[in-house]
Amino acid sequence: MSLSSYEVIWKQVLDQVEQSNFFTEDTLRWIKNTTLFKIENSIAYISYRSMVTKTILNKEETKNMITSVLSEVWGSDVTIQLIQYKDMEKLMPEEEIQQRTNQLLKCTFNEEYTFENFVEGKSNQEAYAACLACCNQRGTHMFNPIMIYGNSGLGKTHLLHAIGNYLKEERPECNVFYAYSGDLVSILIDAMKSKNVHGNTVDKVKSLLVQNDYFLIDDIQNLTRESSQEIFFTVYNELISRGAQIVITSDMHPNELNGLPTRLVSRFNAGLSINIGKPEFETSKAILKKKIEGNEEACQIEEEVLDYLAQKFSNDVRNLEGSLNRLIFNATLENPDVIDINFAQRILMNEVIVNENDELTIKKIKKAVTRFYGLTYKDIEGKSRQKKLMNARHVFVYLSRELLHKAYISIGQELGNRDHTTISSSYERACQLIKNDVNFKMAVEKVQEMLEKK
Numbered sequence: 041m042s043l044s045s046y047e048v049i050w051k052q053v054l055d056q057v058e059q060s061n062f063f064t065e066d067t068l069r070w071i072k073n074t075t076l077f078k079i080e081n082s083i084a085y086i087s088y089r090s091m092v093t094k095t096i097l098n099k100e101e102t103k104n105m106i107t108s109v110l111s112e113v114w115g116s117d118v119t120i121q122l123i124q125y126k127d128m129e130k131l132m133p134e135e136e137i138q139q140r141t142n143q144l145l146k147c148t149f150n151e152e153y154t155f156e157n158f159v160e161g162k163s164n165q166e167a168y169a170a171c172l173a174c175c176n177q178r179g180t181h182m183f184n185p186i187m188i189y190g191n192s193g194l195g196k197t198h199l200l201h202a203i204g205n206y207l208k209e210e211r212p213e214c215n216v217f218y219a220y221s222g223d224l225v226s227i228l229i230d231a232m233k234s235k236n237v238h239g240n241t242v243d244k245v246k247s248l249l250v251q252n253d254y255f256l257i258d259d260i261q262n263l264t265r266e267s268s269q270e271i272f273f274t275v276y277n278e279l280i281s282r283g284a285q286i287v288i289t290s291d292m293h294p295n296e297l298n299g300l301p302t303r304l305v306s307r308f309n310a311g312l313s314i315n316i317g318k319p320e321f322e323t324s325k326a327i328l329k330k331k332i333e334g335n336e337e338a339c340q341i342e343e344e345v346l347d348y349l350a351q352k353f354s355n356d357v358r359n360l361e362g363s364l365n366r367l368i369f370n371a372t373l374e375n376p377d378v379i380d381i382n383f384a385q386r387i388l389m390n391e392v393i394v395n396e397n398d399e400l401t402i403k404k405i406k407k408a409v410t411r412f413y414g415l416t417y418k419d420i421e422g423k424s425r426q427k428k429l430m431n432a433r434h435v436f437v438y439l440s441r442e443l444l445h446k447a448y449i450s451i452g453q454e455l456g457n458r459d460h461t462t463i464s465s466s467y468e469r470a471c472q473l474i475k476n477d478v479n480f481k482m483a484v485e486k487v488q489e490m491l492e493k494k
């Protein structure tokens with residue numbers, strides 16, 4: 041029924057109430073200052089603007105009188121619920137909430153990010169294989185969740201979208217949800233705000249989320265709000281018990297996720313965690329070749345240039361692509377016969393030099409390490425032998441040696457005056473860990489990357 045039909049009904053009710061001479065003129069004036077917003081499930085929602093009206097309408101005799109007239113005009117029994125005028129939007133019709141919720145949860149996949157466009161190499165083949173395998177698994181999923189972690193720009197988002205695109209094509213019957221965790225937080229906050237008389241949009245969002253067969257969450261480290269974590273936790277458990285496949289990406293190993301509650305982290309650890317590393321030289325070259333595939337005629341690039349890019353920019357595939365794009369763009373301006381090494385070095389000179397010349401100090405390394413591990417200087421300088429603190433110290437010592445060639449004595453001074461033999465053992469330990477512990481290696485790379493960005 042439209043709003044204007046309710047207006048007609050309400051006018052009839054008010055006219056009859058007035059004619060009954062039941063109320064004084066004063067009281068009647070307050071009563072007339074109301075609106076019938078809608079009637080749903082035999083509840084008539086009446087909005088008021090002032091507290092005086094509310095008090096009058098809440099009196100037993102007034103309420104009974106209005107209820108009986110309204111029931112008669114409406115044609116069946118109703119009960120009255122009062123609602124403040126400014127809260128009327130909370131009375132959105134059920135369908136509208138549903139539409140809004142669906143809108144919130146709509147997700148699209150980048151069509152460029154497919155399994156075919158993903159170049160496999162040693163650094164990412166496990167992640168690639170796990171993502172592809174989970175798409176074809178029916179029934180119980182062997183590894184749940186699959187957690188892919190690694191530094192920025194190494195293809196984590198690409199793989200999640202590849203899952204989405206693949207399922208859309210090969211198994212269209214599957215419900216797939218993808219969200220960047222920051223967006224998921226916004227969705228949940230938005231849902232929490234729109235409470236209404238039918239309940240809470242959060243409940244709707246939850247009930248829709250748990251119906252998915254695949255639940256893909258990107259950059260989980262940004263799920264930092266406690267209220268969202270709470271909802272996520274419930275949804276997560278429900279999805280697992282329903283047998284949905286969860287795939288999560290993160291920029292660090294679950295154990296290093298400082299902002300997330302332990303109960304979530306321990307659930308992530310129950311599945312399969314796979315590191316995605318920076319591409320090796322050959323993979324970087326293959327990625328570059330893939331990007332120019334089909335355009336070789338238009339942009340002729342010498343092999344030596346691809347070697348140069350693969351060597352200089354493979355820390356982050358985004359940078360690798362960016363440097364290639366920059367060369368191609370400049371080639372369209374200058375029109376060289378071929379993109380050779382001289383051309384490439386001239387165009388990209390600034391980008392490489394920025395990294396090489398950025399003044400790096402031992403303090404900057406300390407700052408980056410503590411920020412990465414979520415520690416204070418006091419923690420890292422202190423005596424605690426907790427694994428995380430020990431690792432942070434090893435990373436600090438290793439990078440101070442490798443990047444600045446600092447003497448053990450000066451590194452020790454920065455670490456609460458530790459003596460040089462402790463620092464030298466710490467350096468040796470770091471070298472061992474880099475070889476044997478992928479998480480430690482990643483931490484070193486991550487901190488180094490943080491330093492390069494400064």
Ligand SMILES: Nc1ncnc2c1ncn2[C@@H]1O[C@H](COP(=O)(O)OP(=O)(O)OP(=O)(O)O)[C@@H](O)[C@H]1O
Nearest residue numbers: 157158159191192193194195196197198327357358
């Ligand atoms: N192995 C690969 N093959 C082809 N393209 C790749 C590969 N790895 C990364 N890329 C490309 O590099 C770019 C960055 O990748 P992506 O956005 O997936 O990184 P990410 O690991 O999710 O980074 P972040 O943590 O910053 O979100 C994308 O354009 C992606 O297509």
